[in-house]
Amino acid sequence: MPFWGEALVxxxxxxxxxxxxxxxxxxxxxxxxxxxVWAFVVGGxxxxxxxxxxxxxxxxxxxxxxxxxxxxxRAGVPNRTVLVGAVVGIIGFFVVPFVGLILGFVLGAxxxxxxxxxxxxxxxxxxxxxxxxxxxxxxVELAGGLTATAIWLVGAFSF
Numbered sequence: 130m131p132f133w134g135e136a137l138v139x140x141x142x143x144x145x146x147x148x149x150x151x152x153x154x155x156x157x158x159x160x161x162x163x164x165x166v167w168a169f170v171v172g173g174x175x176x177x178x179x180x181x182x183x184x185x186x187x188x189x190x191x192x193x194x195x196x197x198x199x200x201x202x203r204a205g206v207p208n209r210t211v212l213v214g215a216v217v218g219i220i221g222f223f224v225v226p227f228v229g230l231i232l233g234f235v236l237g238a239x240x241x242x243x244x245x246x247x248x249x250x251x252x253x254x255x256x257x258x259x260x261x262x263x264x265x266x267x268x269v270e271l272a273g274g275l276t277a278t279a280i281w282l283v284g285a286f287s288f
Contacts, residue, residue, distance in 0.1 A: 130170050135285055138167045142278050149271045152230070153222070157186045160274050164281045171284075178284030182277035189273020193266035200265055204258030206242070211259050214238035235260055 130138075141163035148154030161183050168179035201208065214237040221233020235256050242255035 213241035
């Protein structure tokens with residue numbers, strides 16, 4: 130693959146990594162697709178690198194849900210709180226770009242906890258726990274994306 134082609138693949142991977150940190154784009158899918166295109170063009174052993182990178186991304190996607198679930202259970206926060214936080218966060222993203230996603234998530238999680246009948250203090254604790262769970266799952270997904278990127282870099286420099 131010519132240098133400009135690998136540079137485009139690298140740029141797509143960077144966009145995927147940014148999509149993990151700023152959950153606007155499906156980061157893991159973009160990274161896997163970029164490495165898949167690279168493997169298709171290069172062929173041969175590149176498919177082994179793609180398979181390894183895809184396996185890491187899939188594993189990270191699965192593990193992030195277990196990490197978030199465990200964090201929420203430990204804090205006594207139901208999944209519904211995270212769902213409400215996510216919906217309000219998405220709405221907040223369109224109202225106040227980028228910052229609205231985080232503010233909306235925290236506000237939505239807190240409102241969901243208030244509806245459960247908690248005091249304001251307990252609702253805040255639930256919102257913080259939901260935010261920690263979302264952050265932990267993002268870190269797991271980011272670790273998977275960075276590992277897949279490292280696998281691609283080894284493959285790209287090998288061919």
